[in-house]
Amino acid sequence: MLSRTAQNLFWLSRYIERAENTARLLDVTYRMSLLPSAASQQDQQWRPLLVIGHSAEEFAARYGQISGASVIEYMGFDAANPSSILACVAAARENARAERSAISTEMWEALNATHLELQSKKYRDFAKDGVRGFFDWVKERSHLFRGVTFGTMYRDDAFHFIRVGTFLERGDNTARILDIKYHQLLPEPRVNGEPVDYFQWGALLRSVSAFRAYRQAYHDTVDPQRIAELLILDADMPRSLLYCFEEVLNTLATLGGTRPRECQRLAGEIHASLKFGRIDRIVAGGLHDFLNGFLVRSNRLAAQLQRDFMMSLQLD
Amino acid sequence: MARKQATAVATKDPVPRFFDEMRRTDGGIRTAYREFWKLVEEIPREQLLLKQAEADALFRRVGITFLVYGEGGSTERLIPFDIVPRILDAAEWKLIEEGCIQRVKALNAFLHDIYHDQEILKAGVVPKDMVYRNPAYRPEMQGVDLARRVYSHVSGIDIVRIGPADFYVLEDNLRTPSGVSYVLENREVMMRLFPDAFGKQRVAPVGNYPERLLHNLRAVSPTDESEPTVVLLTPGRYNSAYFEHLFLAEQMGIELVEGRDLFVRDGRVWMRTTEGPVRVDVVYRRIDDDFMDPLAFRADSMLGVPGIVSVVRAGKVSLANGFGAGVADDKAMYSFVPEIIRFYLGEKPVLNNVQTWRLGEAEAREYVLEHLSELVVKEVHGSGGYGMLVGPAATKTEREAYKRRLLNDPGNFIAQPTLALSTCPTFSKAGIAPRHVDLRPYVLSGETTSVIPGGLTRVALREGSLVVNSSQGGGVKDTWVLER
Numbered sequence: 001m002l003s004r005t006a007q008n009l010f011w012l013s014r015y016i017e018r019a020e021n022t023a024r025l026l027d028v029t030y031r032m033s034l035l036p037s038a039a040s041q042q043d044q045q046w047r048p049l050l051v052i053g054h055s056a057e058e059f060a061a062r063y064g065q066i067s068g069a070s071v072i073e074y075m076g077f078d079a080a081n082p083s084s085i086l087a088c089v090a091a092a093r094e095n096a097r098a099e100r101s102a103i104s105t106e107m108w109e110a111l112n113a114t115h116l117e118l119q120s121k122k123y124r125d126f127a128k129d130g131v132r133g134f135f136d137w138v139k140e141r142s143h144l145f146r147g148v149t150f151g152t153m154y155r156d157d158a159f160h161f162i163r164v165g166t167f168l169e170r171g172d173n174t175a176r177i178l179d180i181k182y183h184q185l186l187p188e189p190r191v192n193g194e195p196v197d198y199f200q201w202g203a204l205l206r207s208v209s210a211f212r213a214y215r216q217a218y219h220d221t222v223d224p225q226r227i228a229e230l231l232i233l234d235a236d237m238p239r240s241l242l243y244c245f246e247e248v249l250n251t252l253a254t255l256g257g258t259r260p261r262e263c264q265r266l267a268g269e270i271h272a273s274l275k276f277g278r279i280d281r282i283v284a285g286g287l288h289d290f291l292n293g294f295l296v297r298s299n300r301l302a303a304q305l306q307r308d309f310m311m312s313l314q315l316d
Numbered sequence: 317m318a319r320k321q322a323t324a325v326a327t328k329d330p331v332p333r334f335f336d337e338m339r340r341t342d343g344g345i346r347t348a349y350r351e352f353w354k355l356v357e358e359i360p361r362e363q364l365l366l367k368q369a370e371a372d373a374l375f376r377r378v379g380i381t382f383l384v385y386g387e388g389g390s391t392e393r394l395i396p397f398d399i400v401p402r403i404l405d406a407a408e409w410k411l412i413e414e415g416c417i418q419r420v421k422a423l424n425a426f427l428h429d430i431y432h433d434q435e436i437l438k439a440g441v442v443p444k445d446m447v448y449r450n451p452a453y454r455p456e457m458q459g460v461d462l463a464r465r466v467y468s469h470v471s472g473i474d475i476v477r478i479g480p481a482d483f484y485v486l487e488d489n490l491r492t493p494s495g496v497s498y499v500l501e502n503r504e505v506m507m508r509l510f511p512d513a514f515g516k517q518r519v520a521p522v523g524n525y526p527e528r529l530l531h532n533l534r535a536v537s538p539t540d541e542s543e544p545t546v547v548l549l550t551p552g553r554y555n556s557a558y559f560e561h562l563f564l565a566e567q568m569g570i571e572l573v574e575g576r577d578l579f580v581r582d583g584r585v586w587m588r589t590t591e592g593p594v595r596v597d598v599v600y601r602r603i604d605d606d607f608m609d610p611l612a613f614r615a616d617s618m619l620g621v622p623g624i625v626s627v628v629r630a631g632k633v634s635l636a637n638g639f640g641a642g643v644a645d646d647k648a649m650y651s652f653v654p655e656i657i658r659f660y661l662g663e664k665p666v667l668n669n670v671q672t673w674r675l676g677e678a679e680a681r682e683y684v685l686e687h688l689s690e691l692v693v694k695e696v697h698g699s700g701g702y703g704m705l706v707g708p709a710a711t712k713t714e715r716e717a718y719k720r721r722l723l724n725d726p727g728n729f730i731a732q733p734t735l736a737l738s739t740c741p742t743f744s745k746a747g748i749a750p751r752h753v754d755l756r757p758y759v760l761s762g763e764t765t766s767v768i769p770g771g772l773t774r775v776a777l778r779e780g781s782l783v784v785n786s787s788q789g790g791g792v793k794d795t796w797v798l799e800r
Contacts, residue, residue, distance in 0.1 A: 001589060001590050002573060002587065002588065002589055003588040003590055004574065004576065004577050065756055096652060098553055100562065101562055101565070101566055101572065157590060163591075180587050257591065310590070
């Protein structure tokens, strides 16, 4: 298939996954900010969202003081912010428009409807009814798109590039959410077994749809290290880093054909570190450093994918 | 849809006598329409209205739209579709078919000659200036041999009718004619709406057009491999005909590429794919010459493929249509087509040419200036009806102003008499009534030269109007050719 088509589809799925995860991140932060323990720490709650997106300066210049409302507006509805939910959906739709012949009609319709509806939405419409409804809506639209893709798309390379984009982006996003919240909730080294704020950690689990999974996997009270284990190393947890990289690795094997490709090697390396990693070692070595290292390697893989499949400027 | 405007205005005759393609002057129905008319007369008006609404819904669903540029971006619109077909009987079609094939064969021979030995210039049949001063002439193509000597692989011949056997060619489109997707979709919709009409008579099918196009494109591959790679090159999704490009690429099962998907290396054209570079043998391009190669033509073009001209010159890739085909289809060269046909084929032209005065010639200029109020005057390289004077419809002041423009550069203008376009029955609010039409059959050249039976009929939907352009209230009809 055309490199341009592969690139458009890869980014199309990344944009949609990013929109969904931004909604999840905003949602968990919003929930936490409502808890009594957090009421006086608005800035502390919301600032990391901007820091991790490298947009704290731009935000300060345009919005001034940090508040929940202003960060939600900036990350949800601001067309001038290229990583806002609104901008991600618009970019995904634009890519889909360019590749209408490569995707199913239903996929196009689902995306187009999402885009059109979002264009008519304003932050203030939600502010009074509760902004949670908006986050739920974004997640639902993303679920719909993924479901329609799964249910209607021909299983060709186009489909596989969409899958790679989805899981690469999701792994990246789960790592970011965990990184921000883990260190917010657990600033000091602590003794294992010490009770933690059930509501705060529960909100983190819910933000990645992992609350029930946690209960099923551990049958125990909420424990930070186990949460990290679930979100990083659990092969059955569909938003965990390992799960995402199982998908990435398998899909690349399908896409790779007979030629050995560097991206497959890189993906294998990351996958192995997750598959055979141990949470106590990871935490002992510093969770932040681990997650940061993961993000760097994941980005390197994305760049290699571009070289292996999407630019192919050299003649063999 | 970007198409040139038909020269078509009312005659000064107080009682215009237009040829009615369905009704004879005595009120009887002509043979071609008999079956269809019998069927339609039995359908109540309300049901016809429903059918028209159904047709509109079908077009919307399939997404056959064209872009209309306006303030604040572009919008997608549907071209109005009329549910009454334009029907031609076998004898009428035979005339059109022969005439189109003859014309395109002669024009391809002419183009080959112009870019090689130039016999026609040496013989003085066509003046040298007409070629060398023509902006569509490409000196880069001089001496370059094209596969099967074909320059115009897809040609659109615009035809009007003014009498039972009087067909006039308005213009030849040899560059990147569009509109064929409507021919195919119109037929799909008509077969849904009037299945009985197709059961009762033999309407020649048009659905294999993409197949035939692909076959002809493969036939001009510069390599002798059995599976040449053919691609369709589009300017991109902001082009007004993008849906047609998408549609044809899908129907042919070939890649729809943009300039940035292709590159030139080692004297070949390659396509960037996820499997690495893939060699391209034939490019069916829907981009004008000027934008095709920034190294050879317009340097600011982002749409083309740098270096592709050199590959064409080396005979390692075929372009459809070929570079420089436009030298044979402007309005001044048009007037030489009957001579061109006689020169290369030794035949009498089957289709009429509209009488054309070239204002660069003193005698013609004198006549035209005297009869300005009866004639249509056009710029040689103009299109879309811009910069045109419709004598009978213009005011005295407008004519005077145009005269001054014309005298500044008379060689850039031609004049033609006004034509009385035929009418076809058309569905309107008041019922079925006659409206003016033209016709564009599509001629394919490659292995052979052939025409798909039918073509795009454009109709002026407003009563009395002779302007069939989609941007000015024009619509389209399905065109039926009866096999006997």
